[in-house]
Amino acid sequence: MPELPEVETVKRGLDRVTLNCPIEGGDVLLPRTVAHPFSVADFLSSLSGVKILQWHRRGKYLLAELVTEGQKHFLTEKSTLPQSSNTIPAGWLGVHLRMTGQLLWLHRDEPLQKHTRVRLFFAESRELRFVDQRTFGQMWWVPPTSLPEDVISGLKKLGPDPFSAEFSIDYFAKQLQNSRRPIKTALLDQELVAGLGNIYADEVLFLSKVHPTTLCSELKRDGIERLHDAIVRVLQTAIEAGGTTFSNFLNVQGINGNYGGVAWVYKRAGEPCRLCGTSLERIKLAGRSSHFCPQCQK
Structure with a gap:
């Protein structure tokens, strides 16, 4: 999607x-x-x-x-x-x-x-x-x-756009602090933040060094700040790359996106982590695949 x-x-x-x-x-x-x-x-x-x-x-x-x-x-x-x-x-x-x-x-x-x-x-x-x-x-x-x-x-x-002033660290922390959902599930909730999906949620969690099954309520302030920063950075990098093409995404000129070639973890299960070399893993959360590094994301 x-x-x-x-x-x-x-x-x-x-x-x-x-x-x-x-x-x-x-x-x-x-x-x-x-x-x-x-x-x-x-x-x-x-x-x-x-x-x-x-x-x-x-x-x-x-x-x-x-x-x-x-x-x-x-x-x-x-x-x-x-x-x-x-x-x-x-x-x-x-x-x-x-x-x-x-x-x-x-x-x-x-x-x-x-x-x-x-x-x-x-x-x-x-x-x-x-x-x-x-x-x-x-x-x-x-x-x-x-x-x-x-x-x-x-x-x-829809929740706030990730690039908007409404998507502040304080807003993000308030939404997560009492939630018992896994953080990966929360990131896919369009009422929490609009536009984030499975591909970039995996990328955000990797760069934040947060395991996808971590409960929202267990996150400390510094972890929430890392997540907030990673959401903006990952999405901006993907926009600059013209998006991701893992299935059938094309831009209006019929050209594939380029982000897939530099993805940190998404669709790379079994391949070595780009940072530590550990074999990447994939699990299912709420029916969705989650890709992560068991060494970098503990």
Whole structure:
């Protein structure tokens, strides 16, 4: 599943190619991919003729701020439009890639991939193509009179973004101090911190020298501080590498991420630790694989 670095990589790629380019229509090949509105025709008609002002990321969600030309009537709370703008809000396009979703920026004549679900047509014969093998991905159109979280219910449950001021050491410590969950399980909780997933949780724990089964309530302040610092550092490093490709993640240009080649522990069970040479191990926690070094993480 794409995690925060992969989604951020896609967001930055979309900002480079889709902004201020009119949407000229589209095609929905799998109707249940569109979560809102319930009518595919309404979804496409609401997007036709609008432009994308800017892409935003919240946790693992992508949100495109939409505008049309004309006299400004109102601005939503989250709008980035300047007060002097002669464009008006046209709502939001929300996307969640889930397990296998890809957003690809292609020429409209490119042959369709087998698992193409939604196509959005742009000027100059370009298109944004949503490809999703497992079909769990979703798209939403949010009307301009609503905030994204009014329509996309999952946004309401998200904890702070790891790069935000809200994700402070004090906040992190308070959330962990009374929890009897293993720390690996806690790190995957999107209500604790948004965007962290299985790959980078393993990497964070390794760099923090914390065993994945350690109970949150047993962590000392210095361990929590190491974890907090590692979350930010690991995610930033992965973003700079363009994300991780262990299965089918591609950026908008169809290029693999590079972080997998330098991972400390994830998917490296049986291989030597990059620091001490001990054979790395893998265990299951709450149904998820956890990779760790038994020497470095005690």
